[in-house]
Amino acid sequence: MFKILKYSFYDLARSRWSYIYFLFYLILALVLLFLNNDLSKAVITLMNVIIILVPLIGTIFGVMYYYNSREFTELLLAQPIKRSSIFLGQYLGIALSLSFSLLFGIGIPFVIYGLFNSGAIWDFSLLLLTGVFLTFIFVAIAFTISLNNENKIKGFGYAVLMWLFLAVIYDGIFLMSLVIFEDYPLDKLSLLGTMLNPIDLSRTLILLKLDISALLGYTGAVFKQFFGRQLGLFTSIFVLCLWTVIPVLRILYKARSKDF
Amino acid sequence: MIEVVGLCKQFNRNVVLSDLNLHIAEQGIFAILGPNGSGKTTLIKSILSMVIPDKGSIRVAGMDVKKSSDYRKQIDYLPQIANFPSNLKVKELIRMIKDLRGKTEKDQQLIEQFGLQPYLDAKLGNLSGGTKQKVNILLTFMFDSPILILDEPSTGLDPLALIQLKELILQEKQKGKTILITSHIMSFVEEMTDEIVFLLEGNIHFKGDIQTLKKDTGQSDLEHAIAALLEKNHV
Amino acid sequence: MGTEVCELCPVKSIQQAIAMADRGDTIWVKKGTYQEYNLLVDKPLTIIGEDYPVIDGEDQGEVLRIVADSVTIDGLFIINVGTSYTSDHAAIRVVKSSDFVIRNVVLEKLFFGIFLEKSHNGEIYHNRIIGDAKDEYNSGNGIHLWYSNNILISKNIVQGVRDGIYLEFADSITVTENVSRKNLRYGLHFMFSNNDIYTNNEFENNGAGVAVMFSKHIQMYNNLFRDNWGTASFGLLLKEINDLEIENNVFDNNTIAISVEGANRVNYLNNDFKSNGWAIKVRGACYKNLFKGNRFLHNSFDVSYNSRINDNLFEGNYWSKYSGYDLDRDGIGDVPYRPVKLFSYIVNRTPETIVLLRSLFIDILDFSEKVSPVFTPDELVDRHPLINAL
Structure with a gap:
């Protein structure tokens, strides 16, 4: 598996898209810091970008990589390598290379601007952590969708729809249901709704760390109580792990029975 | 070497292989022939576990293919369409396959034989179809496994390379290997193979050497003999 | 005329000094610690502490009560005011008096700090009130005005109490250049108080912020409302207010x-x-x-x-x-x-x-x-x- 991972990673590490992605984050972070020397303010703005873009890029890269490397995958399948190793290796390769683009693209400017001497370092670390989680989650989902769709256009379409659903439509439904059921106690429902969507969960995690918790806490004790504690953080990370592991298990399951 | 028992496979509702039995014990070159959609590639891919059978068992060199991926160490496979990661250079791909399968010295000799030196530093995405096929052949013949599976090996090759390929195949035969070939080019098949496995509608309709086939069908050349096989079954 | 109070002086307690003093006298309290409470100032007097003499109320109840006009309290350090659930013990309480001045006083370990009750024309200037309140139900306010008019509250620092500055039925009050922070509930809290002016104050990090309720004709200029950050916090709460000027805050x-x-x-x-x-x-x-x-x-x-x-x-x-x-x-x-x-x-x-x-x-x-x-x-x-x- 590690050999496959290594080659997928090198393959991507030299792809110009990885560099474009890396440069995009580098420039974004530099511009943000240049315009506004306040590290913690820049973290908030970055969050808005990361929450939407990381899943989108992860989805598109995942789908594209899968379809573009189909023949290569077939070449590997004829080698004495376990199927699970091939797909897991490719998945980790792409997820890691995207994560590195993100980490270095954003990390370097922040370090230059004195991140290590700043109080924002924990918020920043959390931002990167959720960014990496989102990458792993959405690449895994994209792989699952690709594995289930022979047709490239279809696979691509479903993957983008999935992103659109989790990034936008879900929140619309969430909002509607909160408004419709406003006469009932909503703290549990809103907590659940947040937990079920990795994008919402990441956003909430960062917002709470960025001390907007007072705005959220206004809605009721349950939310604040939950996210304000260690338990809340661990539960959130656990849910993010689930969001990663379940699609990966789907990949492994599907890969075992798929014909090439 | 290869034992297929009761192999069934359907894609959606389309039955491709139905209760296929194939036993290849001896050494030599076997051509798997059949019209389009007769299940040639599916059979080969089943042997390689790239296609998962619905029913039946396959054993290669005594090993059940479902149990482990190790049996594929016994097989060198030349896929039909050679499409490689476009960012990799040729020599990196060679190094990588060697890394995955183990050491071999034969690659140098093959590089020379097919005149691939100028392309070693080229990215695979920039190669022509024929050169890609040469790389494909190189990757297959680089190792010395007892079984060779070649899916349309002559595609895109220039005459010189084709001659070299034939020589290579014959050399491997000399070493006492079992070689499976699919091809549409009957002259190639006639020239190279010892025995023919003819697939039709998901099953084997003929298995034997070319002479027997010609005699059975009363035809003087292979192309017509195959055509006769087809006609007989359609009536 | 003046009387000196100290450990080795003829007059050893403030209570004794007050009893001996005539109207308009000045009492000088020298540096030292005086365990005294329920001191009653019932005639016009000036009580001046030198080098912040400590008056330790020993948690027994009220420390100083002023019931006469024209009293000045200056430079005392009052600690350990008794906490009670039934009466609002204060470090300094002014009852139905006028023309008083309370300045340069430091209050610590208090229940209520400076409590004005139906008193008028006074000045609360440059005091420090540092409480250590933990719960709203058993803590008091720093500066508390009730039915008191024409008071100047200036340059005080109030922190760690329930409400920093509390005004109820207090008209024509000027609150200026005070710092009120880290109080459990409100930095400034006033109700039914009209024609008041608030300028150049800092209200920072209070549990709920500043609350202005049921009042009219208020002016608020150049104040700073900062870091009042919590689930139910606000910088400024306006409730049932008419005719208010909020400028340059x-x-x-x-x-x-x-x-x-x-x-x-x-x-x-x-x-x-x-x-x-x-x-x-x-x-x-x-x-x-x-x-x-x-x-x-x-x-x-x-x-x-x-x-x-x-x-x-x-x-x-x-x-x-x-x-x-x-x-x-x-x-x-x-x-x-x-x-x-x-x-x-x-x-x-x-x-x-x-x-x-x-x-x-x-x-x-x-x-x-x-x-x-x-x-x-x-x-x-x-x-x-x-x-x-x-």
């Missing part, structure tokens, strides 16, 4: 900078609203309010309304979220600005929806509402938004 980093409920004829001029959760949150009917020349900088919500009725005027403010243009370069945006976002309207209706803050869907929603307003008050718009913050 700074609201920085409060959960809600100004929460307004039933406030009429209020002028908000040239204030800075910086990095607040809500800059202005309007609940209930508010009529004839004017918002002019304010700067709204990076608040999560600038203005939030819970109704579609608007009788308030927004004019010539600076909004950091304004994205219009100024073709004629007169410093005024050519496109009107709508400070109420659809999302803030939704959050008002269903508070739990705040969990969707900064979601892409919300941005799209706000954008579409901005293009064609359906839910937010139609006429709630700043027709002349400023292009530059300065």
